[in-house]
Amino acid sequence: MPTPRSKQICLQATPYYHCVSRCVRRAFLCGKDKVTNTCYEHRREWIECRLLFLAKVFCIDICAYAVMSNHVHVVLHIDHDKVKSLTDSEVINRWHKVCKGTLLTQQFAKGDDIHQSLLPTLTSTIEIYRQRPFDISWFMRLLNEPIARQANAEDNCTGRFWEGRFTSQALLDEAALAACMAYVDLNPVRAGMAKTPEKSAHTSIKLRVKAAIKGEQPKALMPFVGNPRKDMPNGLPFKLDEYIQLVDLTGRVIRDDKAGHIENTLPTIINRLNISTDSWLRLTTEFEKQFKGAVGQQASLEQFSELQQRRRQNITSSQQLFG
Template sequence: MARPRQTIVSLDDTPFYHCISRCVRRAFLCGKDSYTGQSYEHRRDWIETRLLELASVFAIDICAYAVMSNHLHVVLRVDVDKAKDWSDKEVLIAWHTLFKGTLLTHRFVKDEPLQDFELNSVRDCIKVFRERLTDISWFMRSLNEPIARQANKEDKCTGRFWEGRFKSQALLDEAAVLACMTYVDLNPIRAKMAATPEESDFTSIQRRVKAALDGEQPNELLPFVGNERANMPKGLAFKVEDYLQLVDDTGRIVREDKAGHISHQSAQILNRLNIPEANWLKLTTEFGQLFKGPAGNLQQLTQYCEHLERKRRQSVSHCQKWFGAG
């Protein structure tokens, strides 16, 4: 049975979450329908464009994503501190970018005079909107609902485009985050839709590779900020070139027509994560099958379950086997 979101999300334990949405009517709703020959590839662009737009509005960063033929993967990082730092007006401006708001919230943004009881109403709205702008459920709702309406209009039909609920899982430590990101970025290669990361359309890895060619990182994605050190900026604690090399090495091994291997550069990352090469390949090819719930080392899993008052530690054997005790 599906769990309520409040029993899945624990920002005290981790800000990182892997979310998946799937289409329901038939396969290839976002790709090419092999039965009719009709192409729906343009819908993948709809989804990617909307996803990146939301990242500029919500206090939620995108670490990785892959828009596939009939489903979407995205790895998110919730940035509560960012939302707390927003002024009241900044919260309302962000909310009005996506939603109507109220007459009073629009008057507040325009600096029009308001009576005390009206200001109290606006402050209540600001509190609610600030929380929603850090809420994964609101993020995914803001992504999925407009796409469903657009697709139904194109198909001249009604009904669900996506499954009733998106699936989400907590990524409890650095190793789980990196393994899940690589798993997501390699989706097109595993599905034989692309031969290399740079050819993987509608993915974060393609966007990162293109930016790296100019010595940059994409503004829409959570950046890599180098190895851990004091006073680190917000971002992923690895060098971007190391991550790109790791994904490329892993992708070459995944491909049956390539005699790939883990390079010395990538082996150093796996050593830091304390993950043997065989475990890494298992994680990055079968992450979705291994972990139906939270993923990470055993210690982090135990703390996460205690904070959410769970009696059963889901996927405990896989966490212990593939990530270790921590």
């Protein structure tokens, strides 16, 4: 039986999650169907645009993403503090960007007078809407539904386009986060869709490299803010140049289709996270195969299991791959 979503999302343990949605039909989400010789490559832009749009509406940051031929990877960060700072008007206006809301919320957004008897209903509705900007289930729902409708209309058919549930993995510490982000960014290279990470269309790594050339970071993605320190700003706890170098070096090994080793000039990010080069290669090529639930070092997994009051998962893989 699938694990309830409430058991997979735990903000007390981590704000970082890896989500995957897979296409249920043989007809691809993107790419070229070799059977019918139909090209669906344009659909990759559909989902990338939708993904980046939702990041502006929700209080959820995008750390990494990759749009593949029949599935989509996203690494998300839930910014709960940002939700708390939103006013009632901001909550309503954000929600109206993706859904119509109710007649009452529409009147409130226009600044119309609300009858005294309807105020409790309005307050209750706003509280419901306030829970949604940091809800991953709503994020993935509003990502997938429009794409399914567009694809069904284009294919002139009805029925499910996506599997019934998206998968979700809690990333419990920096080691799990770095490994998962690299795994996602290198998915097109591993699948033979691109020769290098920076040439992987519709991926976060391409956006980051393109911006880095100009000495910038893409506004649509969660920024890198350097190694953990006192008064740490909100962002990914790594150095941008080290992460890009690490992904590039790892991609070269994966592209060569050899068991081999990464160069000895690895960025210090690997040493800080206490991950060996052999383990790093396994993590960036077999992340979903090695872990079927929450991911992290042994101490992080034990703490997560105590919070969730459930048995420990992935302990063996964690001991082998995270030292």
